[in-house]
C-alpha cells in the first residue's frame with residue numbers, strides 16, 4: 516500500500532471504518548538530561564463509538580499520552596491519526612482548529628470560568644470553534660439538559676457542588692459535538708457517589724454514540740469502560 520502524502524488528509528472512507536484514534540509506534544522522549552522516554556513505541560487504536568479507559572500507575576505515561584491525543588503535544592517518533600488524518604502533518608493553527616472542533620476535554624479540576632454562569636461556560640468554546648451563531652445557545656441548553664442541569668443554568672460555578680461542576684464541564688465538552696471526548700482523571704476530585712454519577716453519565720454518552728477515552732489510575736473507574744488499555748513504564752502492557 517502506498518502511504519498518503521504527508522501534507523494531505525487521507526481520502527474519505529466509509530464512516531466507521533477509519534479508527535477515531537490511531538497511535539502507531541509512538542515514542543515521546545524528554546531530552547533531559549537525563550533523557551526520559553515517557554512513551555516507548557505505543558500503538559493503540561480506538562474505533563468510532565468506543566469507550567476506552569487508559570489505566571496505569573503514576574509515571575506510566577498516561578498524561579503524556581493524553582497530551583498527544585489532545586494535540587497538546589507531538590510524538591517524538593511515530594504517528595497519530597485522528598479520524599484518519601495524520602496530525603503530524605498539520606501546522607499549529609490547524610491543530611488548534613482540529614482540537615477545538617473534534618475534541619472535547621474533561622479534567623480532574625473542572626477548569627470552569629468562575630465569573631461566568633454555567634450557560635456562559637458551556638457557550639464559550641463554541642464562540643471559537645466555528646459553531647454557527649444560531650446553534651450555540653440551543654446546543655448549550657441541550658447539553659446542560661443532557662447532564663441534568665437545566666435548573667442551574669444561571670448559576671456561577673462556585674455555587675455548585677463538585678459533581679455539578681464536573682457535569683458542567685462534561686456539557687461544555689459535548690456541546691460542540693466532538694468526535695472524541697478525552698477525560699483526564701474525571702473523578703479525581705469527587706466522592707464515590709458523585710463519581711458513580713459521572714461514570715453513569717459517560718455510559719449514557721457512550722450509548723448515544725460518543726467516542727470516549729478516559730485516563731485514570733482508579734481500577735473501578737477504568738472497569739466501567741468497554742475496553743481497558745494498561746500502561747506500564749511507557750509501554751502498553753495489556754489490552755482487554
Ligand SMILES: Nc1ncnc2c1ncn2[C@@H]1O[C@H](COP(=O)(O)OP(=O)(O)OP(=O)(O)O)[C@@H](O)[C@H]1O
Pocket residue numbers: 545547551552553571572573574575576577578579580732
Ligand atoms: N516535561 C517533562 N520533562 C521530563 N520528563 C517528563 C515530562 N513530562 C513527563 N515526564 C516523565 O515522563 C514519565 C511519564 O509521565 P506522565 O506524566 O505521562 O505519567 P502519568 O502516568 O500521567 O503519571 P501520574 O498518574 O502521576 O499523572 C514520568 O517519568 C515523568 O517524570
